[in-house]
Amino acid sequence: MNQFLYEGKAPNVKEMTEQALEAGRDVDEILQDGLIAGMSVVGEDFKYNRLYVPQVLIAARAMKAGMAVLKPLLTKSGGGRSAGTVVMGTVKGDLHDIGKNLVCMMGEGAGFEMVDLGVDTKVETFMEAAREHRAGIVGMSALLTTTMPYMKVVINAFQEEEDLRDVVICVGGAPVSEMFAEEIGADGYAADASSAIELFQKMYPVATTASV
Numbered sequence: 001m002n003q004f005l006y007e008g009k010a011p012n013v014k015e016m017t018e019q020a021l022e023a024g025r026d027v028d029e030i031l032q033d034g035l036i037a038g039m040s041v042v043g044e045d046f047k048y049n050r051l052y053v054p055q056v057l058i059a060a061r062a063m064k065a066g067m068a069v070l071k072p073l074l075t076k077s078g079g080g081r082s083a084g085t086v087v088m089g090t091v092k093g094d095l096h097d098i099g100k101n102l103v104c105m106m107g108e109g110a111g112f113e114m115v116d117l118g119v120d121t122k123v124e125t126f127m128e129a130a131r132e133h134r135a136g137i138v139g140m141s142a143l144l145t146t147t148m149p150y151m152k153v154v155i156n157a158f159q160e161e162e163d164l165r166d167v168v169i170c171v172g173g174a175p176v177s178e179m180f181a182e183e184i185g186a187d188g189y190a191a192d193a194s195s196a197i198e199l200f201q202k203m204y205p206v207a208t209t210a211s212v
């Protein structure tokens with residue numbers, strides 16, 4: 001599956017994901033060892049110019065084909081009361097959405113209402129969505145070192161508004177670290193989607209939802 005993903009063969013990745021599920025493999029194992037591991041080799045080769053943007057794009061498409069098969073399982077929630085509302089977006093200038101989408105799927109599976117703002121998200125959009133959905137948590141994703149500073153712009157803007165000040169802000173994405181999160185004044189950071197959900201669960205009780 002790693003190799004098919006690397007070569008951008010979406011139909012094969014889809015088929016192997018289905019086969020792995022039929023064979024009784026664990027969803028998390030398929031995600032981590034099949035899809036994410038394949039994408040990390042793509043990332044490495046991209047870094048050293050052994051792959052170029054068009055090849056990475058088709059690899060990303062293959063990854064999404066596998067994720068689409070897993071989606072119903074990742075988003076299957078136990079039902080019952082919502083665990084809370086989380087507004088998620090990839091920050092302005094950044095078009096990477098695979099990691100954010102995974103966090104959204106797993107968040108839904110854990111019973112959160114996930115409001116997905118997509119990519120290239122401006123501060124105003126984060127603010128409007130937090131208010132409209134009375135979100136307790138805002139999650140921002142960034143994959144580029146050049147877009148990471150925009151997270152601070154959003155945090156500052158939330159701090160300036162009385163009704164948004166207490167919304168919990170969580171950040172993530174490959175170049176983001178715990179230290180960077182602290183530096184910009186974020187309330188939480190997680191390195192992967194399952195820890196992101198644990199973080200949301202830990203933070204939600206202390207979150208005050210946006211008013212208006």
Ligand code: B12
Pocket residue numbers: 036039040042043044046047053054056057060093094095096097098099100102103138139140141142143144145146170171172173174175189190191192193194196199
């Ligand atoms: C796929 C990819 C692309 C695809 C994106 C397709 C898509 N729909 O997302 C395409 C081809 C479009 C692309 C474009 C570019 N890319 Co690119 N891309 C990648 C690649 C290979 C994989 C990213 C990925 O999907 N990883 C898999 C997911 C599952 O991991 P993740 O995103 O980190 O998410 C996990 C965690 O971080 C966390 N998480 C994520 N978000 C959040 C949010 C919260 C709140 C929390 C708590 C947790 C959390 O949970 C996720 C799940 O476990 C990375 C390599 C890498 N090492 O990251 C380069 C990489 C990010 N890209 C890079 C570059 C340079 C670019 C381009 C500038 C290339 C160019 N010359 O045009 C453009 C920029 C476009 C733009 N404006 O955004 C560089 C960035 C370098 C840097 N210093 O900033 C990288 C690191 C590659 C490299 N090594 O050089 N890219």
